Amino acid sequence: MYALTTAQMQALERYTIETIGIDGGTLMEIAGNAVVMALREHELLTHERIAIVCGTGNNGGDGFVIARRLIDLGYDVRIGLAVEEQQLRGDAKTQYHILKRRGIPVTLLIEEVQTTAWLASCAVLIDCLLGTGASGALRGHMTWLIPLINALEKMVVAIDLPSGLHANSGEVVDAAIEADYTLTLAQPKIGCYLQQASHYIGELIVVDISVPETLVDTLHMTAPTIVTPALVKAALPARPLDGHKGTFGHGAVIGGSQHYVGAPLYSAKAVFHSGIGLISLIVPEGLMPSMMLQAPEVLLKSAASEDGYMTKEGVALHDFTKIRAVAFGPGLGRAAQLQEVAAWLLALEGPETIIVDADGLYMMKPLLQHVRATGKCVILTPHPGEMAMLCDTTIAEIEQHRFSYARDLAQKFGVYVLLKGHRSIVATPDGAQWLIPIGSSALGKGGSGDVLTGLILSFVTQRVPAEQALYTAAYLQAETAEKLAAQHSHYSVTPEMVVTHLGQLIACFVK
Numbered sequence: 431m432y433a434l435t436t437a438q439m440q441a442l443e444r445y446t447i448e449t450i451g452i453d454g455g456t457l458m459e460i461a462g463n464a465v466v467m468a469l470r471e472h473e474l475l476t477h478e479r480i481a482i483v484c485g486t487g488n489n490g491g492d493g494f495v496i497a498r499r500l501i502d503l504g505y506d507v508r509i510g511l512a513v514e515e516q517q518l519r520g521d522a523k524t525q526y527h528i529l530k531r532r533g534i535p536v537t538l539l540i541e542e543v544q545t546t547a548w549l550a551s552c553a554v555l556i557d558c559l560l561g562t563g564a565s566g567a568l569r570g571h572m573t574w575l576i577p578l579i580n581a582l583e584k585m586v587v588a589i590d591l592p593s594g595l596h597a598n599s600g601e602v603v604d605a606a607i608e609a610d611y612t613l614t615l616a617q618p619k620i621g622c623y624l625q626q627a628s629h630y631i632g633e634l635i636v637v638d639i640s641v642p643e644t645l646v647d648t649l650h651m652t653a654p655t656i657v658t659p660a661l662v663k664a665a666l667p668a669r670p671l672d673g674h675k676g677t678f679g680h681g682a683v684i685g686g687s688q689h690y691v692g693a694p695l696y697s698a699k700a701v702f703h704s705g706i707g708l709i710s711l712i713v714p715e716g717l718m719p720s721m722m723l724q725a726p727e728v729l730l731k732s733a734a735s736e737d738g739y740m741t742k743e744g745v746a747l748h749d750f751t752k753i754r755a756v757a758f759g760p761g762l763g764r765a766a767q768l769q770e771v772a773a774w775l776l777a778l779e780g781p782e783t784i785i786v787d788a789d790g791l792y793m794m795k796p797l798l799q800h801v802r803a804t805g806k807c808v809i810l811t812p813h814p815g816e817m818a819m820l821c822d823t824t825i826a827e828i829e830q831h832r833f834s835y836a837r838d839l840a841q842k843f844g845v846y847v848l849l850k851g852h853r854s855i856v857a858t859p860d861g862a863q864w865l866i867p868i869g870s871s872a873l874g875k876g877g878s879g880d881v882l883t884g885l886i887l888s889f890v891t892q893r894v895p896a897e898q899a900l901y902t903a904a905y906l907q908a909e910t911a912e913k914l915a916a917q918h919s920h921y922s923v924t925p926e927m928v929v930t931h932l933g934q935l936i937a938c939f940v941k
């Protein structure tokens with residue numbers, strides 16, 4: 431499954447029509463019927479009255495097909511048209527005339543008071559006003575109709591996209607349908623994962639309409655792959671019965687400073703709950719008393735420090751020859767001497783992979799141009815604020831163009847990037863991208879990023895390829911948090927709870 435732009439979706443549609451030979455009218459008929467099947471399969475329909483509101487374009491045309499088929503199946507359906515009949519064109523116009531010939535009435539929704547009463551008499555509203563063809567600010571009757579639908583607080587199912595939400599940017603200019611469910615056609619649109627989209631989309635369900643997914647390859651498209659449970663299951667590291675701690679590898683966390691004691695501990699604990707063989711935690715010497723016995727499974731090592739921050743000499747005393755991967759940054763702080771630690775780490779023989787998070791990102795920024803020459807696999811895991819720092823821009827700019835910033839940073843320096851956020855993105859040096867379609871506000875707490883760093887470290891140490899380790903870690907953390915939030919609320923889930931409950935979710939995947 432991919433997150434596609436409007437142009438990509440249209441190219442797939444064009445190929446299906448012109449090359450495969452399913453004409454546009456047939457495709458609309460298939461789409462409408464497939465939506466009806468999905469509505470029934472997901473039990474989104476009621477035997478109370480259903481209103482289907484349609485616009486001028488093909489999204490409205492889909493609405494006419496859905497209405498006709500639901501009526502045939504015995505549902506109580508009303509159809510509303512938010513534009514003048516003469517404005518209909520192409521396949522939507524054809525479908526409208528099919529309704530007319532069937533004697534099915536269509537109500538014009540062009541007057542606010544009457545429309546309010548008309549909508550209020552229905553239990554479920556199906557939104558077919560605007561789809562991928564929407565542009566700019568709302569025009570015509572949509573300007574009052576969309577806010578009116580939202581104000582009625584009925585159950586709303588949007589078809590393809592919530593009307594008013596821009597398919598490419600996730601932008602809402604003035605208003606958009608606040609759907610409970612969005613049944614998107616063929617493939618999800620990239621805007622469903624950007625900006626405020628999750629406020630409007632509700633639960634996203636993908637409906638197969640005979641536009642094959644393989645066309646993304648056929649047409650050599652570059653599009654983010656949406657991470658599914660099947661991908662996560664396939665990426666989990668093998669765990670041979672006779673495996674021992676050497677098999678599962680030795681990783682290290684380098685972090686902590688006088689002000690941040692918990693961060694590296696969170697990372698180290700997450701590592702241990704996800705299959706690694708051995709984990710070393712290297713912290714400034716002053717932190718040793720407070721760390722002792724907090725996690726007896728962790729090999730705790732002290733580094734000489736200055737002013738509460740570790741020094742290069744202090745870290746370099748330790749033996750890294752058998753360490754496969756290092757996570758650098760949780761709780762590190764931002765003292766000047768830490769830049770020397772970053773440079774030393776990049777040149778260090780032994781660890782194949784370096785994960786850089788939090789303050790480590792500030793220390794690594796001036797060195798990024800040297801990454802390619804080292805031949806190491808370097809992974810950056812910024813949140814939007816850290817990404818803005820790395821790209822010398824603003825958070826707003828990053829949030830508007832998440833995919834391009836992640837891809838450009840990865841390709842410019844030959845690094846792997848996990849751009850965190852409500853919908854996290856993985857980008858690789860060769861331009862591939864993955865999107866984690868889930869996320870939880872339960873994670874909006876200090877320490878969540880440290881747990882994620884630990885999970886990534888655990889998987890790369892177990893020799894999971896970097897991009898798979900990144901999307902698997904982010905997916906498992908988000909899903910664990912969502913499951914916990916269902917029991918304890920989004921307010922109450924802590925990073926520690928996520929760490930200790932990861933195993934329940936991993937168990938579901940490996941069964």
Ligand SMILES: NC(=O)C1=CN([C@@H]2O[C@H](COP(=O)(O)OP(=O)(O)OC[C@H]3O[C@@H](n4cnc5c(N)ncnc54)[C@H](OP(=O)(O)O)[C@@H]3O)[C@@H](O)[C@H]2O)[C@@H](O)CC1
Nearest residue numbers: 443458487488489560561562563564565566567568569590
């Ligand atoms: N992908 C697939 O394979 C398939 C896709 N299909 C479906 O087609 C849909 C895309 O259809 P589409 O291109 O006709 O666009 P859509 O959004 O219905 O209407 C655009 C029209 O609305 C108007 N309008 C625009 N902006 C506006 C605004 N801000 N405020 C007010 N009005 C606005 C504008 O009309 P105008 O103002 O120019 O008269 C424009 O022409 C897609 O989402 C899916 O549902 C299936 O049928 C089959 C397979």
Ligand SMILES: Nc1ncnc2c1ncn2[C@@H]1O[C@H](COP(=O)(O)OP(=O)(O)O)[C@@H](O)[C@H]1O
Nearest residue numbers: 850851852869870871873874876877878879880
């Ligand atoms: N509302 C949210 N929805 C989805 N994920 C979230 C949300 N808030 C936070 N997260 C996730 O939690 C983690 C927070 O990381 P970060 O900001 O680095 O935290 P910290 O450095 O305090 O540990 C990221 O993986 C981010 O994607």
Ligand SMILES: [K+]
Nearest residue numbers: 557560591593
């Ligand atoms: K719609």
